[in-house]
Amino acid sequence: MRLGGRTRYWEGVKKSFKRNWQLYFFVAPAVAYYIIFHYLPLYGIQIAFKDYKAVKGVTGSPWVGFKHFQTFFSSYLCVDLIRNTLLVNIYNLLWGFPIPVILALFLNRLRSPRFKKFSQTVIYVPHFVSTVVLAGMMYIFLDPNNGFVNAIIKALGGTPQYFMAESRWFRTVFIASGQWQNAGWGTIVYLAALTGIDQEMYEAARIDGASIMKQIWYIDLPSIIPMAMMMLILNAGSVMAGNMTKTLLLQTAGNKGTSNTIGVYVYTMGLTQAQFSYTAAIGLFQNVVSFVMVMGVNAVSKKLSSISMF
Amino acid sequence: MKKSLVALLLALAMILSCCAYAEEFTPRTLLTNFDGTSMELPITTEPVGFTVMQGIRDTDATTMSPDLWYVKKCEADTGIHIDYIQVNISDWSTQTNLMFASGDYADIIIRSSGTIDTEMYGVDQGIIIPVDDLLQYMPVLKTRMDVDPGYYAAIIKSDGHMYAFPKASDDGTRIDNSWFINKTWLDNLGLEMPDSPEKLMDALRAFIREDANGNGDPNDEIGYEATFDEMQNSIPHMWGIGERNEHYMIDDDGKVVFTPFHEHYREAVEFMATMYAEGLMDPANITQDGNAKIAVYNQNNIGMATCWRLRSMGWDVLLEDMAWIPPISAEGCQFQCSTGIGAASEDCYLTVAIPENELEIAAKWVDYLMCDQCMYETYYGPEGNIWTWNDEGKCEIGPAGDQGVMEYSLGVNGIYYLPPFYYNETFVQPDYRVERIEYQHYYEENGCLQKNPSNILSNAVSLTPDLANEKTQIFANLETIYDQAVADMIMHGVTDDAWDSMINSLKAAGADRYVEIYQNAYDAYLAK
């Protein structure tokens, strides 16, 4: 009897081992990639705590502890910097989360296949418009003299605004142009999820007399939720992101109050070479915030929808 | 027989004519200069080579390939082979950081308009080597430097050594932007050239409210056209505030002043606010960049501009109507521009990567480039193409102008040492330089140049790395506060509350410390 039991146990172990070792083959190349491209250079994190001197290298440069962080946090405009960065990124997330979902849901419901394919391609193209051109166009559209946006506003009886020169408009300009650029791109993932829906569910729903709106609400939307939650988790880390190039291009004297973000600050500091450690420290701060945000949102998501990164 | 002879001669002629078109460069053996120095070539017959990290402005189309005429010519003359690493100025910071970090230094660095911190990499870390001792091998450069040691004093670092060879292309002008008004419109409306801020404002009011350009529409004229920074660097001059970019100036008593704290600064901002409120300036001035401004210039429908010069800047169409305004002083003040100090800057650096026994050769290579013939070849390409030596022995640019240099050579990105005394002896200044030299005469005669040029603080005074860091960090905040506050005041009017709020913020952000850093450095500089 004992002999038989042990045989069965070993058979079980052999079987699970038989399956498991193959998975190591699946991950091995990826693990190698991460070690080479991410973990080997990771020693560079200490630059944030050192006074980096090129001739001494990273390991030879003297430690300064938290000096750079102190300098950053005691800078007169530090609170403004952080507030501006947080606000613009959070608003960006708030708008950037539902818009691609809505677009995907409605795009999926277009009846004419040619119109659908055309729309799908068109909304994806703005992603390729470079930031330089995008910013240039914003200046032209919003020009106080010649821009057509103000012309339309005047025609509708409103007062023309000087969008690019007023602090209170900066975030709107930044986010609106960003949505134009990237909302269509964001629909790709959701359209992919929507194609995976079982046809039979629609048949059943139609038999039950469900309208299109109900179908969207009860069938389409739930099928996107897992992907949407994952996207939210992954994007949550961008709340302290730099956005350097775009902010730099859209920044004018008049909107510096709101456009002065960490990205622009780091760029200005980085122009003088001695600031290398300082900008590394700021970068580390951004990364830590990003980490905390993502882990936090991940935990919440796990509780609410059981979607998690782990 | 005859036929084949003719064919042979024809073939020979064709081959010879091909040779004439091929850019075969005959190496020279001797170069003589205006001041009597000369250089024998080639520098070496042994196979010596250097790597040179050469900065090139993004707007220049030069490609530093071995096929470039300049590269071939230098190698043919000197016998030294150069491997160029071309770095565009927008990448300069990244590439130099990487180079210094990797320990794989180029032999020679030529920075064009990028920055190299010699206090840090030279004095402190020893990656860049001092060049004082090498000047003994460089008669061409040394003779020229000895004429005026004060001219290059700024590149001597805190330990008393020079860590770079000096660079200059200085026609002697010290003024900054000049003021221009639309003369045609003045004439159309029967107005005189304004000589006070009030008259200037009245002229602009007339431009805007009446039909100055004579096309029947009184509403389409644009008044003052500039970028935001240009406005800040020009308008305050009327009140004696000669500032430029970094918001400091040195008053006649040698005190460093943070310009927003100057007693008359508020009047300057109020002037701009009035201009904005009455539509006398293009509202786009607050936000536009240089490119957009040039686009408006080219419509030739503006009343006033404060720019570097009119000729050969890309807006020559303005020459039709605009005229220079003699500097205007406000009541009780004297117009002061931001005066350039006229000093050499650092440009060419040698690193520890050069072997000891090749240092002399490297120095001689730089000296070669300092010969008259070479300097103008670097600047304008092959002789006979864009430029020639005229009868007086001066370099003169042909009537076609200086376009197209980038196919052959480096233009402004190269090495040369042309202080005013040398430049004006060896070069016929083109008309666009002459234009500014004429303006400068008026400035000199009418007290418009600063007694203590504020540009000393950015060019000649050196700060230790720690102080430089502190200054950069403070200034980043000051500039943000200043720009936002002044832009708001220009657009919405100057009130006591707004003004005091700005002053208080600037003080809290460390404006006094900013001044202190510069004052100490300036005093130390004077003591030398």
Add this chain to the structure above:
Amino acid sequence: MAENIKKRGHGHSMDRMTTGDKIFTVCNYIFWVIVLLIVLYPLYLIVICSVSDPYAVMNGEVLLWPVDFSLIGYEKIFAYKTLWVGYGWSLIYTVSGTLLGITLTMGLAYALANQFPGKGLINFMVIFTMFFSGGLIPTFLVMKDIGLYNNPMILVLMGSLSVFNTMIARTYLQTSIPKELYEAAEIDGADHFQYFFKCVLPLSGTILAVLSVYIAVARWNDYFTALVYIRDKQYWPLQTVLQKILASLTFSAGDVAEMFQDNYTDVAETLRVSNVVKYCAIIVSTLPAVVLYLVMQDYFVKGVMIGSVKG
């Protein structure tokens, strides 16, 4: 295993629509017409700006038609000797980078979708890299040490894996591949290799298409890697070649005149033309991406795939 062709996506029968549905359909069309106008107008503007006079563009004169039609922007771009070489290299880097990236990502995603000893550690290790990195200089030094500096291989290798793509792929595998399939395979005694290649991959057409698009576009748009790691400009991809034009507009637009006063006629002309070339550059570099998407779209719209269900 028996194979059925399963049709995914919803049907298009028009005859069973209620009034509410008809209203919805009409509104949907109107909504999309508006969206398309908002998206298309700036794109159209880019096309006509690429053949207009740059000063007219900046003065807001170009609204519906080109002003002062001129092809100088395209002439300048095509005169770039390195442009076509860059185009070729971009294609090579993109195709090979995408293939490599899909392989690595799907492998990792599949493994993370299953359970195995050490999974938690690897999962965390991967996610950690999303936040913390050594920075540019240490990465540069490491690349130099292992011989990837000035080596075109780096443009294929670097960036082939991203946490973002891995998580998306893993989510897709967890939600779109039915559990019954796995159990059926397990009963059949299939191992991971067989299961992956025979069952999972065929059902993954959609996610493979998504990954292809994401990875290919990222590789195509990447100008920075070559700028830092490749010194021989002959290996530069298209975007790095074009970067110089865009950089001259980003970083020198505000520069002081005195830096430019020499050779200024050249500089002014370069800047003026750069303002047109930036539009032409978009059109030139975007076309392949649009073509790629048109090809990939079949996987999104029709979604016809081969599925497998036992019994």
